[in-house]
Amino acid sequence: MQLWFNTSLQRKINGLLAVLLSFLFVVIIYSIYKLKLIDAEMHEVAELDVPLTEVISELEMMQLKQHLLIEQFRLKNNKIKKNLEPEEAFATQREALKYLLDRAVRVLNKSLQQHQVRFAPTEHQQILTSIEQFHQQSDSFEKSLQLALKAGSTTEQRWRQLEEQTASLDQRISAVLQHMDKLTLKASRYTDKHENEFMLVNTSLGFCAFVLGLYLTFYIMQIFRLRIGRIQAGIKNVHNAIEQGAPIENLHFNRPNHQDELSELENDLKMMVQRLSEEITNRKEIEEQLLVLATRDKLTGAFNRHKWDEQLRMELSLAERGGIFSIALLDVDYFKKVNDQFGHHIGDKVLQVLTERINQRLRKTDRLFRMGGEEFVILLPQQTADAACQMAELLREYIATLNEPELPTFTISFGVTQYCAGDDDDSILRRADQALYKAKNTGRNQVQVS
Template identity: 50%
Template sequence: MLHWLNASLNRKIGSLFVVLLSFLFIVIIFSIYKLRLIDYEMKEVAEVDIPLNEVMEQAEMLQLKQHVFMEQFRRLGGFDQHSLDPKAQFSDRRAELVQLLNRATNVISENIDRHRVRFELIEHEELLDEINRFHQISDLFEKRLAVVLNESSLSEDKWREIETIAAQLDGSMNSILHQIESLSLEAARYTEKHEREFMFINGLLGVGAFVIGLLLTVYIIQIIRLRIMRIHYQVETIHQSLEKGSPIELNPSNAAGVKPQDELGELEQDLQKMVRRLSDEMVGRMEVERQLMMLATRDKLTGAYNRHKWDEQIKESLDLAQRGVEFSLIMLDIDHFKKINDEYGHQLGDKVLEYFVTSLNTCLRKSDLLFRMGGEEFAVLLPQQSLEKAEQVGERIRTHIETMEETHIPSFTVSLGISAYRAADDENSILARADKALYKSKLNGRNTVTLEIE
């Protein structure tokens, strides 16, 4: 039972371990996939965000320079054109801005075409539209500035027109910078989100590794514990078998010839060898004891219990009867048995005795006990049987013996005397009453059943 329980627990723990390990393996594979996906997406975000931030920083510097120049040009009233050279300075700064914005346009367009923009696709497209609008306003500003610079002086209306276009240009640039800044903030939030996912997945992998290690530890401890329990069970089995004198139950789990894998396996195998030797010795000893018991309690010729066993059993039956468990006794004697021996010889007489005992056993219950009291005289103890029931059993025996037909032995009959337990009976008194009843059967012509004499 313990071996089956250990094997069952081992299978259940092993199955659970396989399921959990498979689940953790799936989690690890998914986590690795997720990490690679995050890394890939972060690279794509960086390919857009970093260049746009560089464009924003440089554009802010150019815009600041443009403001300083416009302020100087406004204070001079546009008359000192040779010292300021506004057309050349504006063209240079415009070329730098165009280069920066073209760089931003190329980065955004390329990533949109490759479907590598991971967030705010509409905002990226709006940024491209705003850059195009800036180019248009810049072209208009350059044309108007060229017209104004060809004149000898600036009127207030023309100056306001230039300032209006410059303000539109600044507004467009501010819008571009604002959109780039918004996209940078969104990229930062997107990056932060992925960083949290990255930390979570790393934590999940750490927990998974810890759980796997813990499960492996528990599994190994359980395996060792079960093996130690199996060894302990074998030792306990030996101890109990030695106390009871019963054969040792062998554990079939360790087949002979299987090489042990470790020290516990060697110990278990050595214990199994010792158990087998002890079991063989105990079986042999029990067989010897059984044979000795047969010789001590059984009649060698007929197999019925002998007089020594009778002395033990009648005392036990009397003890039970004193506690309310009644019993009856039948004394039997083969009629004219001496004549059978004289006419047919003792060898055939022995066969008659053997056949008689065999026939008696067919008429008795398993709980009934048959004894050979000596020669051709036998006794039957009938536990929990009244005198009337015992009479029925006796009549059945007598009829069976009388009507038997055997060719290898001569016919014979049997006389029976029956007594039942009475209060204050001992082993001699109940036997004496049955003997008297048997003697009366002999006097009445044999082949009869006689109840005890009152």
Template identity: 40%
Template sequence: MSNSLLSWLSASFTRKIGGLSTILLSFILIVILYSVVQLNTISREMRELAEIDIPLTQLASEFELKQLEQHILLERIRLASSTTASDSSGQKNLSLQLNEHSQLVQTLLEQAVTVASNALKTHEILDGIQAHKELLNHLEAYARSHEILHARIAQTLALPLDEQNGEEFETAAEQMDLATETLLNQIEQLTEEVADITEGHEQRFLLVDTALGTSAFVIGIYITLYLIVSFRRHMGEIQRKVDRLNHSLQGSSATEISLEPAAGDDELARLAANIDGVLDSFTSEMKNRSEVEKQLLQLATTDKLTGALNRHKWDETLAQEIRLANRGMPLSLLILDLDNFKGINDRWGHDVGDRVLVRTVELIRENVRSSDLIFRLGGEEFALLFRNHSKQQAAVVAEELRQIFEQLEEKNLPPFTASFGITQYESGDSQENLIKRADDALYQAKTNGRNRLELG
């Protein structure tokens, strides 16, 4: 039992709610089923009262009335018989009235027997079946005894009412009264028992239904409170985690977070607002990170002094461009080297030499396409990759650059020139082959007097 309780306490929130809801629904189902059964029982008992016991009670009331009428009639007969002035016609009239009274009583008895026997045959009686059977037997016996007693009274009245006949008359009348009273008491007792049973069922139904309904109400209250408390606790945990994440993204300390929501807060609205804040912070953080990554990538692939792509990017890009050239895209390579750059550094200083390198890249960038890639291979040596250019087209660009360098006159910059080696990708070339041809052409330009270009 304790293990099951511990297992339930450590179960998931959904499982706990499901278990409690199952118990609540079971109680409600029991209440409904019990109510249906009890209401059906009470309905049948009420129908029994309406169709059996109440008619019997009404017949019993009529029996009482007939018994009173019988007393009055017998007393009139007794008085008429004891009066000397009585005539035979009056006594005969009283005898006729007694016969009519007997027939009415017999009719009532037949009705009572019919009600009781039909109820037993159709199984409409739920409680006191044996008592109803005994009542039916008493009704039948009373009908027989009533017929016999009435015959005795009629026989006695047919004779002169002497002392002996008078005693027999009184005895028969008393026996009829006693039988009638016994029958009436039995009917009254039976109807009272059935009414008590029905009332007991109603009270028990009310008690059990109230207990089950109260239990279901208590369980419902407990589930509601449990849901509220658990919901606030879980929402508080989620809220704290969201707050920590939000403050972490914003660079704030987690100790600055308010760990409990203010009273009356709409937890879902507050959580939604904080999630929006986290998403905004996360989006901003991702944008900043993307910018940082771009900057880091640029720093990793760009020459810090000139802004041209560096040697690391050169190897990666050249391999990619050769793969494109293998698919039929023309590719030309230009390598240039500033002439006598060491002399510039020695005469003018390294700062001036750095300005010459920077200005060289600026002039190249101003006079080539945006798709043409500029690399600083090291020192005063640069390379250009021309997409969709033959080496003749690249040579035209190189000649323009050569003339620009040669004719450049700017304050704080010494005059300088450059030599160019140009080649074009040929099918089957490797990186090494392509670079070697350009280097050889550059070496030829240097050998032939510098400030010139050669094709390789």
């Protein structure tokens, strides 16, 4: 069973269709067999039931006529109706009765010998035995009747004996008729039973075939809907990832257990999605790295000169429409001495610590840029020169009191300026540089505004 589930979808469908066609073939073969059986039974019933029914009707009529003849014999003996000659009529009736019974015997024997009776063989034999006994009893009655007729006159006692024999014959022929009625009834019931069984079994098999076909159809539709749904979800995931440029979400790659065509297609798609996701992730990481390299200073992590030019042009554009901003230019006091005395690696460490500490105390909207060497500039959107000076003073005091292990103490100087109408990127930076130069010349470790 497990091997069947792991086969291709085409083999699954072919196998299921083979099962359904085999089932329908069995239904057809069974139907043909039962129809032939019922047809044979109908022939048998037709050859038995119809002739026997005719014999029964004629026997009942003959029995009635025989009663009338017996009564005529009685009238003749009493000389009531002298012109009646019932002997010949009685002989004729007896021959006709014998003929009918012989007909019944032939029908029963034919049914027993030629058709190999499928039902009530015992009843067939009982009817034959009853007919034989009737013939014997009828012969005995006929002899008694002939003796009574030859005697010319018959006593009342003799007539009572004849009447008793007549009643016995009536009972015998009635028993034969009952047996025949019973046999024909059984034949009809036997055929009805097989017809009902055929209808029931055929209906059951047809219903089972319908249910099996419905189940197979539903199963195949479910397989297609499930697998195609997964494939469509994967394609939509890829489409969204490409549009957003983000890694593919909910990526769980498990090799399918069922290796059919749709599973293989789904597997290939998942492998492609996984690879695409890795490529998107790698590309995003590379883009982020390139963005950092393009906008950040490699040593300190502060924004670089290229990013400064971009942000400054943006702030100038906003300021021309009524906005304000300030900049604070700063550098490390006596930085050359630090490099000469402690080495460039310590100097680099000083710049890294300075960048880290300043960034910790800036607003989210403020930006720190490294302009080159130990010189930095802070861009302060929506800040006046006074507010920028207060911020710069706080930073200066904090750096002056900074105590970092394995680093010398150092100070910084600030040159602060605010945007003025007509400023461009050179003029505003030039004023800030003049303020910084003034702070350097007046003793360093201070803030000057221009």
